[in-house]
Structure formats: structure tokens, C-alpha cells
Amino acid sequence: MTDHLAATRASYDAAAANYAEFVEGKLEGLPMMRAMLGCFAELVDGPVAEVGCGPGNVTSYLTSLGVQIRGIDLAPRMVEIARAAYPELVFEVGSMTSLALADASLAGVIAWYSIHHLPPAELPGVLAGFHRVLSPGGRLLIGTHAGEVEHRQLSEAYGVPVSYESFIQPPELIVAAIRSAGFTITAELVEPGNKPGRCHLTVFAQKD
Ligand SMILES: C[S@@+](CC[C@H](N)C(=O)[O-])C[C@H]1O[C@@H](n2cnc3c(N)ncnc32)[C@H](O)[C@@H]1O
Numbered sequence: 001m002t003d004h005l006a007a008t009r010a011s012y013d014a015a016a017a018n019y020a021e022f023v024e025g026k027l028e029g030l031p032m033m034r035a036m037l038g039c040f041a042e043l044v045d046g047p048v049a050e051v052g053c054g055p056g057n058v059t060s061y062l063t064s065l066g067v068q069i070r071g072i073d074l075a076p077r078m079v080e081i082a083r084a085a086y087p088e089l090v091f092e093v094g095s096m097t098s099l100a101l102a103d104a105s106l107a108g109v110i111a112w113y114s115i116h117h118l119p120p121a122e123l124p125g126v127l128a129g130f131h132r133v134l135s136p137g138g139r140l141l142i143g144t145h146a147g148e149v150e151h152r153q154l155s156e157a158y159g160v161p162v163s164y165e166s167f168i169q170p171p172e173l174i175v176a177a178i179r180s181a182g183f184t185i186t187a188e189l190v191e192p193g194n195k196p197g198r199c200h201l202t203v204f205a206q207k208d
Pocket of ligand 1: 058075
């Protein structure tokens with residue numbers, strides 16, 4: 001494991017309990033997010049993996065919409081919390097940089113607010129991995145922070161000391177990378193972010 005991944009994992013292990021509290025019930029106040037997740041639930045037809053699932057709240061929401069989904073997260077403590085909160089669902093420790101999933105084994109992949117932790121040079125390889133595990137016609141949904149290029153090294157998050165990085169990229173670069181990985185972009189939504197120069201990007205894509 002690279003130093004970068006190890007630092008991200010240790011940070012989210014440390015922040016897991018506070019992060020789970022932070023996101024609990026949040027979707028109820030986010031109608032656009034629920035709408036995007038609802039569209040994905042209607043479009044996808046078969047098994048789905050959520051990569052970077054954190055404490056499993058989005059995994060659980062998609063399950064409630066009828067999606068057959070499992071969660072995968074880098075941080076073992078996140079996975080423990082998700083398993084405890086949703087014992088009926090499957091959660092595994094793993095990294096989106098090396099998915100232990102068979103080729104063409106999924107109908108859908110969702111990465112919800114997790115790809116901003118990837119150094120930009122790693123994004124193409126991760127997207128190629130998503131493409132590999134999807135069957136033809138499979139759906140990809142990515143939601144992420146985007147905006148003016150910014151590299152942040154965080155030392156505190158969710159009330160605890162951390163040492164993870166966050167990489168903000170312009171929406172058009174992220175969309176171009178998804179296209180370059182072999183996907184057709186079927187929809188994209190850009191919403192204002194929570195600080196100047198930032199936005200929220202949601203991209204729906206499909207493997208040909
Ligand atoms: C901001 S949280 C988002 C969690 C959840 N998707 C949500 O929307 O609440 C980012 C999550 O991505 C996970 N993560 C970061 N890098 C990852 C990687 N390479 N593979 C899998 N998970 C990763 C972190 O452990 C963390 O749980």
C-alpha cells in the first residue's frame with residue numbers, strides 16, 4: 001500500500017465514528033442528492049458496488065430503493081461501523097485502486113464523494129478499474145467535490161487529527177477522464193459548492 005493510501009486509511013479510521021454521526025440523516029435534507037441516487041437506482045439492473053462507502057448510509061439508501069448493492073471502503077473502522085449499522089448488508093475492506101472484483105461482474109458502480117482523495121494521476125487507473133468490473137451497458141455514478149484546482153493536506157477533520165489529502169479538479173477534467181476510460185457520459189450536473197471556486201459534480205456514465 002502506498003503512503004498516500006495508508007494515510008487516508010488511518011485518517012478515516014480515526015474519523016469514522018464522528019463521520020458516521022456527521023452524515024446520519026443528512027440525505028433527508030438533500031433532495032437533489034436523493035434524486036440523483038434515485039435515478040441511478042432506476043437505471044441500474046443487477047449487482048452494484050459502492051466504492052468509498054464510508055459508514056454505509058448511501059449503500060443503505062440505495063438498498064431501500066431496491067438496488068442489490070455491497071459497500072467497499074479503504075478504512076476498516078468505517079466497514080465495522082457500516083456492518084454494525086446495517087447487518088443485513090455486505091461491506092468489505094478494499095481500495096478502489098485495486099478492486100478485488102471479477103471482470104464484467106457488476107451492473108453498476110457508484111463512487112460517492114470518495115474520488116477526491118485520489119491524486120489526479122491515479123484517477124485514470126481507477127476509472128479503468130470501474131470499467132473493467134462493469135458488464136457491457138453497466139452504469140457508473142460519480143458524485144464528487146470539483147472546482148478550481150486545489151491540493152489540500154488536512155490535519156483535522158470531523159473533530160479529530162487526520163493526515164489525508166484532498167485533490168480538487170475542474171468538472172470538465174473529471175468528465176474527460178471518465179470518457180477517456182471508455183465510458184459514454186449520459187448526464188452531468190454541476191451545483192454550487194460550499195465555498196468560492198468549488199462545485200458539486202454528479203456524472204452518470206455507461207459502459208458501451
Ligand atoms: C467523504 S467519505 C464519503 C463516504 C460516503 N460515500 C458518503 O457519501 O458519506 C470518503 C470515503 O472514501 C473512502 N476512501 C478514500 N480512498 C479510498 C480508496 N482508495 N478506496 C476505497 N475507499 C476510499 C474513505 O475511507 C471514506 O470512507
